[in-house]
Amino acid sequence: MKYTFGPINSRRFGLSLGIDLSPLGKSCNFDCLYCELKAAKPIDKIENPPQIENIIAEVKNVILNKPNIEVITITSNGEPTLYENLNELVDELNLIKKDKKLLILSNASTITDSKIQEVLKKIDIVKLSLDCVSQKCFEKIDRPLKGIKITDIVDGIKTFAKDFKRDLIIEILVVKGVNDKDSEMEKLNTVLQEINPSRIDLGTIDRPPAFDVLPISSESLKGLSENFKGLPISIIHKDKPKNRVTFSKDEILETIKRRPQSQSDVDYLFSDISKKYLEQLLNSKKVTKNIIAGVVFYSETKRILSK
Numbered sequence: 001m002k003y004t005f006g007p008i009n010s011r012r013f014g015l016s017l018g019i020d021l022s023p024l025g026k027s028c029n030f031d032c033l034y035c036e037l038k039a040a041k042p043i044d045k046i047e048n049p050p051q052i053e054n055i056i057a058e059v060k061n062v063i064l065n066k067p068n069i070e071v072i073t074i075t076s077n078g079e080p081t082l083y084e085n086l087n088e089l090v091d092e093l094n095l096i097k098k099d100k101k102l103l104i105l106s107n108a109s110t111i112t113d114s115k116i117q118e119v120l121k122k123i124d125i126v127k128l129s130l131d132c133v134s135q136k137c138f139e140k141i142d143r144p145l146k147g148i149k150i151t152d153i154v155d156g157i158k159t160f161a162k163d164f165k166r167d168l169i170i171e172i173l174v175v176k177g178v179n180d181k182d183s184e185m186e187k188l189n190t191v192l193q194e195i196n197p198s199r200i201d202l203g204t205i206d207r208p209p210a211f212d213v214l215p216i217s218s219e220s221l222k223g224l225s226e227n228f229k230g231l232p233i234s235i236i237h238k239d240k241p242k243n244r245v246t247f248s249k250d251e252i253l254e255t256i257k258r259r260p261q262s263q264s265d266v267d268y269l270f271s272d273i274s275k276k277y278l279e280q281l282l283n284s285k286k287v288t289k290n291i292i293a294g295v296v297f298y299s300e301t302k303r304i305l306s307k
């Protein structure tokens with residue numbers, strides 16, 4: 001397979017077939033500290049982009065042979081929205097995807113362009129990265145092409161979010177000593193309250209990064225997540241829990257009231273007896289289970305009904 005990879009079982013999105021729009025090498029307008037690809041000078045276009053008809057032929061063939069694929073993911077060795085024929089590609093994929101969802105993983109740099117916003121509106125799940133909202137921190141962690149301003153990106157996301165009726169996921173990747181301060185997360189929280197995304201994925205470095213930087217612990221991620229009041233945060237836990245905790249039913253309700261808990265939070269932190277209490281709260285309809293772009297969340301029923 002030249003243009004597709006997988007399917008891979010993604011905890012965040014389900015069984016996913018990836019499409020790589022930059023199969024010949026990294027083409028990105030960022031050069032993030034945590035990138036899994038080798039560091040490279042940021043550029044503003046994909047070099048030697050693949051032809052749409054070749055991509056579509058391959059996707060058609062894979063989904064015919066693997067009908068249980070849940071998501072078709074537009075990604076690249078770099079930034080997929082730099083692909084010059086993205087609009088046509090999305091239209092073609094929508095014609096052949098059947099019951100599968102279309103997902104794009106973008107660094108959000110081009111959301112400033114209204115034409116890109118229109119293309120993204122045709123995609124079922126849009127994942128945009130937003131690691132911090134101050135220019136200094138943004139330049140340090142994402143190392144963007146000169147001239148890219150985080151305030152423009154934030155404004156673009158806000159405009160896009162107002163009209164976008166499908167699933168908008170914001171991904172925050174935390175690097176030790178760079179964007180791991182509560183002060184940075186508080187600024188992000190202010191912006192995210194306005195954007196009101198469907199889900200926020202909060203994670204840290206998982207695979208060998210391009211630069212010599214370190215992840216933070218799951219406990220620190222959990223601590224940082226407390227800055228995001230009432231928003232559905234999915235913490236991407238990488239390490240095993242040291243101790244699972246037994247919560248009473250009231251404590252579970254209080255925790256869920258402050259922040260909906262994802263299945264991954266529950267698996268990471270809840271003891272077996274806490275899981276039983278959670279089940280009872282679900283049965284008594286005090287807690288509601290819902291799925292946001294493939295991730296299970298537990299929320300307070302009152303909160304959902306008042307939305």
Ligand code: SF4
Pocket residue numbers: 028029030031032034035036037077078079107
């Ligand atoms: S946006 Fe993605 S591909 Fe580009 S440098 Fe950052 S992590 Fe790598």
